[in-house]
Amino acid sequence: MIPAIEIRGAEKRFGHLLALNSIDLTIDQGEFFALLGPNGAGKTTLINLLSGLSRPTAGSLRVMGHDVTLDYKNARKSLGVVPQELVFDPFFSVRETLRIQSGYFGISNNDDWIDEILSNLQLSDKAENNMRTLSGGMKRRVLIAQALVHRPPVIVLDEPTAGVDVELRQTLWQFIKRLNQDGHTILLTTHYLEEAETLCNRIAILKKGNLIRLDTTENLLKESITGSLEEVFVSVMQEKVKS
Amino acid sequence: MVGFKTLLIKEIMRFWKVSFQTILAPLVSTLLYLVIFAHVLSTHSDIYPGVSYGVFLIPGLMMMAMLQNAFANSSSSLIQSKVTGNLVFILLTPLSELEFYWAYVVAAMIRGMIVGTVVLLTSLFFFKLPFANPLWIILFGCISTVVASTLGIIAGIAAEKFDQMAAWQNFIIVPLTFLSGAFYSISSLSSPWNTISRLNPFLYMIDGFRYGFFSHSDVSPWLSLTIVGGVGLVLLWITLSILKSGWRLRG
Ligand SMILES: Nc1ncnc2c1ncn2[C@@H]1O[C@H](COP(=O)(O)OP(=O)(O)OP(=O)(O)O)[C@@H](O)[C@H]1O
Ligand SMILES: [Mg+2]
Numbered sequence: 001m002i003p004a005i006e007i008r009g010a011e012k013r014f015g016h017l018l019a020l021n022s023i024d025l026t027i028d029q030g031e032f033f034a035l036l037g038p039n040g041a042g043k044t045t046l047i048n049l050l051s052g053l054s055r056p057t058a059g060s061l062r063v064m065g066h067d068v069t070l071d072y073k074n075a076r077k078s079l080g081v082v083p084q085e086l087v088f089d090p091f092f093s094v095r096e097t098l099r100i101q102s103g104y105f106g107i108s109n110n111d112d113w114i115d116e117i118l119s120n121l122q123l124s125d126k127a128e129n130n131m132r133t134l135s136g137g138m139k140r141r142v143l144i145a146q147a148l149v150h151r152p153p154v155i156v157l158d159e160p161t162a163g164v165d166v167e168l169r170q171t172l173w174q175f176i177k178r179l180n181q182d183g184h185t186i187l188l189t190t191h192y193l194e195e196a197e198t199l200c201n202r203i204a205i206l207k208k209g210n211l212i213r214l215d216t217t218e219n220l221l222k223e224s225i226t227g228s229l230e231e232v233f234v235s236v237m238q239e240k241v242k243s
Numbered sequence: 244m245v246g247f248k249t250l251l252i253k254e255i256m257r258f259w260k261v262s263f264q265t266i267l268a269p270l271v272s273t274l275l276y277l278v279i280f281a282h283v284l285s286t287h288s289d290i291y292p293g294v295s296y297g298v299f300l301i302p303g304l305m306m307m308a309m310l311q312n313a314f315a316n317s318s319s320s321l322i323q324s325k326v327t328g329n330l331v332f333i334l335l336t337p338l339s340e341l342e343f344y345w346a347y348v349v350a351a352m353i354r355g356m357i358v359g360t361v362v363l364l365t366s367l368f369f370f371k372l373p374f375a376n377p378l379w380i381i382l383f384g385c386i387s388t389v390v391a392s393t394l395g396i397i398a399g400i401a402a403e404k405f406d407q408m409a410a411w412q413n414f415i416i417v418p419l420t421f422l423s424g425a426f427y428s429i430s431s432l433s434s435p436w437n438t439i440s441r442l443n444p445f446l447y448m449i450d451g452f453r454y455g456f457f458s459h460s461d462v463s464p465w466l467s468l469t470i471v472g473g474v475g476l477v478l479l480w481i482t483l484s485i486l487k488s489g490w491r492l493r494g
Contacts (some may be wrong), residue, residue: 051335054494073337081335087328091257103249104336146332165392 002065004029004154004185005050008121009059012045012209019045021209022059027202029064029153032177032186034196034217036233040073043189044084046206047158051081063154077105082144083187086160094118094126094142098149117145120175122168123147137164144172148179155179157188161195165209173199197221197229205236212236247342248331251263254350258316265316266357273308273362277301281370290428291459302380302427302453305359306387310445313391314398314416317347321399322408325492328428334493340486344396344479351392352385359384365459372456379464380455386471387448391416393478400491419445430461444474 005027009198012020020042024054027033035043048054050205052068052075061068062191066075095114098242102110111205120122121141140163174191177199180186190196196217198202203220205213213220213236217229224231258265277445281297290299294399333343366372374380398411424443440446441462449465455461460467486492 048494052493053331053334057488073339076335076337079335082329083328085328087331089324089329089332090327091260096256100249100253101332101336103252104246104338105334106245106337108245 001029003027003062004031005187006062006065007046007050007059008061010046010049010056010061011058012042012049012054013057019209020049020056023211025204025211025214026067027185027187029185030180030183031202032180032200033188034200035187035189035206036193036196036203036215037189038237041206042209043206045209046159047156047187047189049082050156052076058111077150078153079153080147080150082147082155082157082160084162086136086139086163088134088139088142090132092131093128093130094123094134094145097131098145101146102149105123107150110149110204111235113151114145114149117148120171121145122171137168140164141168141172153183154185154187157186159189159191161190161192169195187237193229193233203229206235212239246336246338247346250338250342250346251349254316254320254346255290255353257320258350258354265312265354268360269312269315269358270365271309273304273358274365277304277362277366291457294457294459296368298370298372299428299453299457300426301363301370301372302456303423303449305362305366306383306449306452307420307425308362308454309359309384309388310391310420310448311416312358313351313388314395315412316351316354317392317395318399318402318408318411319395320350321396321404322402325399325403326405330492340483343486344393344482347396348389348392351395352388355388355391356384372467373458374456375458376428376455378455379450382468383448383452383455383464383471386468386475387452390444390448390471390475390478393475393482396482397478397485400485403491417433419443424461425449428461444470447471 003026007023010020010023014085025048036047037043045054049056050063051066051070063075064078066078075196092100098114099110118127121144123138123141123145126138131139132144144160153207161172164172176186200217204211204214220232221227277300280300284296284344287296329480402408402411422440423443424440429440429446432440446460447467447470450460450462451471452466454464
């Protein structure tokens, strides 16, 4: 089977800063994968390379077998990205936003699916509201909805739960878990390690642009005395400081 | 096609939702120019045989408004989307460079055309205009707004902040459109101003446009068409290269 994501020697420099140092990473279809690392580790940069928001200085990246630069149309159709930044277009309502986003992907009659996403994200009663009038957590949920309008097989979520309240976080994860059970591949970043621990089958840890750990959640947890991912994460971070 | 159409409609909705500022405001200022200049200079002798100053002024003002609004539309839409960050919603999609380009250009053209048409219709209440060669009018109207919209895309991509965009407006677009012969015939200028004016590509847009109304112009309309078309092709090539390279859009 073609891997959902295939990254070969991806490197990104910003001037003198090496934000990503030759990353190799393959994620299979159907995985629920976590990309972890402290602030500035390079998580968003790697996601930007995958989505074409940024171009690698070296290496290649593929989504569902499609090269992100050579075959960008198919790569982008295969990918749904929830950006980390809370961005929105103040000119439009929630429904308009989602219809427009569907249109960009070539889909014209998408209201059934849009309604289903809205209901799953508990946004149905806000559908006709202007984006400006939503709370931060609601805007984040619209961002998630936008990433799903074209039913992408691979879904990338860059800190989807930042600023979302506890109850909603639960419903959100249930929804994403269901998407995963339906066959969607999920790649997420989060600073809430318990989320990664309970949801993800595999975890990659980035630090200063280097992929310093890549293993199943199960194996990583074996290294901990208390059985928490947080303990493993902290010790992995220290290991590297020593070496 | 659906992707292009969606982006085009979104861009039209964007200016339409704030039409007070994007249509009405430029309309009022253009009509003010017309009223003031036509009144102050009503005793001025005919510019071309049988063409009074007020009548002469209308195509120039109309074209100036079309150019300024077409430029303003694509440039301000892009800089706003860049600064607020919502341009990612477009950059994440499979839209091609050409679809992106034409959607922004056509939306900007439409805004320019709306402003221009209303200026024209309003002036018809007060002046009688000959429409000598309607095809030239349409041709110059279309090509010139494409050029201005394209310039707007380049400025929108190049500018990283609102004040840089204001610089484009105030130091390039406004002077070049004002000094393009919208208010006067360049043959009335003495050298070196006459020669300097001929370096301004906007001059040929207005002169050719005027030819469509009066069958009379300072420069041959064919020369104007060649110059404006050439400038347009160069700008198109620059814009597509910029979009392909990802400069300032895909860091
Ligand atoms: N456009 C840019 N120009 C210059 N440097 C950048 C740019 N984008 C990111 N960086 C730098 O690259 C490094 C990685 O940033 P990145 O946003 O990928 O981190 P992150 O792992 O997503 O962090 P966080 O958890 O805070 O979101 C940082 O040092 C950052 O300052
Ligand atoms: Mg980040």
